[in-house]
Amino acid sequence: MDDTRQQREHRATRIRSIGTSVFAEMSALARQYNAVNLGQGFPDFDGPLEIRQAAADAIMAGRNQYAISHGETPLREAIAAHALRFHGQKLDPNTEITATSGATEALFCSALAFIEPGDEVIVFQPAYDSYVPSIRMAGGVPVAVTLHAPEFRFDPGELRAAFTQRTRVIYINTPHNPSGTVFTREELELIASLCREHDVLAITDEVYEHIVFTGNTHHRLATLPDMWERTLTISSGGKSFSLTGWKVGWGIGPAPLMNALRSTHQFAVFAGTTPVQHAIAQALHLPDTYYAELAADYQARRDFLCDALAAAGLAPRVPEGSYFILANIESTPFATGLEFSRHLVREAGVASIPLDSFYLDPSHGEKYVRFCFCKRWETLEAGAARLKSMG
Ligand SMILES: Cc1ncc(COP(=O)(O)O)c(C=O)c1O
Numbered sequence: 053m054d055d056t057r058q059q060r061e062h063r064a065t066r067i068r069s070i071g072t073s074v075f076a077e078m079s080a081l082a083r084q085y086n087a088v089n090l091g092q093g094f095p096d097f098d099g100p101l102e103i104r105q106a107a108a109d110a111i112m113a114g115r116n117q118y119a120i121s122h123g124e125t126p127l128r129e130a131i132a133a134h135a136l137r138f139h140g141q142k143l144d145p146n147t148e149i150t151a152t153s154g155a156t157e158a159l160f161c162s163a164l165a166f167i168e169p170g171d172e173v174i175v176f177q178p179a180y181d182s183y184v185p186s187i188r189m190a191g192g193v194p195v196a197v198t199l200h201a202p203e204f205r206f207d208p209g210e211l212r213a214a215f216t217q218r219t220r221v222i223y224i225n226t227p228h229n230p231s232g233t234v235f236t237r238e239e240l241e242l243i244a245s246l247c248r249e250h251d252v253l254a255i256t257d258e259v260y261e262h263i264v265f266t267g268n269t270h271h272r273l274a275t276l277p278d279m280w281e282r283t284l285t286i287s288s289g290g291k292s293f294s295l296t297g298w299k300v301g302w303g304i305g306p307a308p309l310m311n312a313l314r315s316t317h318q319f320a321v322f323a324g325t326t327p328v329q330h331a332i333a334q335a336l337h338l339p340d341t342y343y344a345e346l347a348a349d350y351q352a353r354r355d356f357l358c359d360a361l362a363a364a365g366l367a368p369r370v371p372e373g374s375y376f377i378l379a380n381i382e383s384t385p386f387a388t389g390l391e392f393s394r395h396l397v398r399e400a401g402v403a404s405i406p407l408d409s410f411y412l413d414p415s416h417g418e419k420y421v422r423f424c425f426c427k428r429w430e431t432l433e434a435g436a437a438r439l440k441s442m443g
Contacts (some may be wrong), residue, residue, distance in 0.1 A: 074409045075183065078393060082403035082428050088435040090357075091393075091403035093229070093376065095426040099294035100342070103335045107298070110327035119323040122314050123151025123302065127329040130336035131302050137340075138261070139272045147307040150314055153324045154299035155259045160186045161316035162255050162284055172221035176206060178410030178417055180229050180257065192220070196412040201420065202229035202369060202380070208242055215250045222252055224273060226258040230410055230422040231378055232371020234268040238273065244276045247283075253309075254283045259301075262292045262343045263352045264373040264384040274304070284309050289332040291375070291398040292346065294426070298328040350375055353425040353432060360436035361423065368423075375426040378407065382419050389421040398422075400442040402435050 061068075075091070075146075082089045088094075115124075122128070128145035135141040152158040159182055166240060167173060169191030175183050177196040187194045197203030197206050197214045224243060226235040247254050256273050257258055263272045274283035301324075303313050354370070357377055361368040366379035386392035389406030397403045407417030425432060 057302055066191075069188070070185055074390070075181070075407060078397065078405055081387035081394065081397045082342045085397050085401055087397050087401040087403045088431060088438060089403045090425070090427065090431075090435050091405045092425045093424050093426065094290075094296040095294045096431055097294060097428050100335065100338070103293055103295065103331050103338075106334045109326050110330040115330050117326065119151070119329055121318050121323045122310075123149065123324065124326065124333070126333040127151050127300070127302075127336075129205075130333040131304070134253050134336040135304060138362055139221050139275055141272070141275060141304075143304060144307075148304060148310055150303045150310050150317060151324050151329060152301045152303060152313075152317055152319050153239070153285040154290060155257060155286050155297075155301040156182055157317070157321060158286045158288075158303045158313070159183065159255070159257065160189075160302050161320050162286070163190040163192070164316045164320075166221055166253055166284075166309075167313040170218070171216040172216060174211075174214050174219060174222040174252075175412075176223070176225065176228070177412055178204075178230055178407055179223070179412075180225055181409065181412055183223050183225075184391075184412065193218075194412060198416065199228070199231055199233060201288060201378075202367075204228070204378070206239070211242065212246060214254065215246050219250055219252050220257055222247065223255050223257065225257040225290040227258075227264055227270060227373025229260065230376045230405075230407065232369065232374050232376055234264055234270060234372040237271050238271075240271050240273050240276060244273060244279050248278055252282070254279065255406075256283060256285050258287045259291050260374040261287055262346055263350050263375055265354065265371070268372040270373065282308055282441065283315065289335060291426075292343070293334075293335045295328075295332075295409065298325070298332065300324060300332040306443070318434045332438050350425070351390050353427070353429075356436070357423060357425040358421060358430075358431055363436075364439040364442060366421075366439075369420075375424050377423045377425065378420045379404075379423060380419055381421060388418045390418075393421050396442070400438045401443075402438045 085194040132143040163186035167190040173192040285304040291297035358368040406421040407420040408414035
């Protein structure tokens with residue numbers, strides 16, 4: 053063997069900028085220091101017993117072969133009934149709904165379905181971590197519009213200026229991860245008018261649609277005037293039913309958009325997982341009280357963790373929705389959220405996520421870290437006690 057020969061770079065150019073995520077680093081540190089993990093954004097408890105039972109029943113009843121590619125019929129019918137109940141939308145389950153492997157697959161397949169190389173794509177930053185890599189892998193050029201601290205809202209002038217002749221798509225995430233901002237009707241109306249004016253497609257990520265706190269309302273962009281034809285709405289069952297590992301998501305939109313999404317979906321995964329699609333269908337029919345209790349329960353946990361963070365001198369941004377809290381670290385001796393998060397996990401045994409990785413320009417997020425409160429009370433109480441001990 054000629055070991056002086058240069059090893060070929062096997063990775064495609066389109067993925068070379070993708071490194072190991074800070075989530076992986078913080079999870080590894082959390083394990084190493086046996087930390088209370090308030091970093092990872094998923095519940096440490098299970099979803100409703102009857103829904104888990106429904107999945108087990110579906111397996112035992114023989115729902116074990118490939119699902120219909122665009123989703124099992126009961127699931128699409130349940131998504132339609134849910135959209136009518138909560139958003140007043142009348143959807144055709146055959147042509148206007150596509151089930152996917154979580155919202156993540158819907159987001160990725162949408163990027164491939166709608167973005168041409170060179171297209172500009174607007175994203176609000178901080179941005180959920182899958183958007184920018186998906187846009188780039190599709191050949192698009194992400195254009196950031198900042199949600200400004202401390203309220204994490206956009207400046208209308210900056211949004212207007214971000215729209216150009218090359219803008220093809222805008223991503224909207226409401227309720228928003230990681231800031232907890234719930235876009236108001238007025239904010240969505242401005243986005244809608246810019247989409248209409250510039251003939252832009254909106255992709256909305258509404259996975260936290262049922263985690264909205266008192267005084268705030270979740271509005272669906274697709275239901276605003278003349279927005280149905282140009283909006284792809286994405287959601288999933290993971291957050292609403294505390295079953296993130298099931299990865300049952302969906303896209304909703306007019307038939308032409310669904311056909312495009314189905315084109316990429318069929319060759320990415322062909323179909324989602326059959327038995328859990330049947331169980332999530334049942335979950336979507338849960339009564340209004342289930343959804344009200346989910347939001348009220350999370351609101352109590354939000355208040356508890358906000359108080360604990362404030363007591364530790366980490367000014368929290370009280371979220372309007374989602375299960376995340378951003379905390380400002382400027383009162384600490386640390387220059388960046390990354391340094392602070394590393395210190396917190398080692399010294400206090402609490403894991404958090406620094407915010408810089410949520411920005412196109414990481415320096416924007418240096419003063420914030422993200423905590424999440426989708427955790428059992430004993431986890432939150434242990435986290436609060438450790439934050440307190442930090443002094
Ligand atoms: C904003 C946002 N979108 C999408 C997802 C992923 O959803 P799913 O698990 O359904 O793929 C998450 C999960 O954390 C999220 O926070």
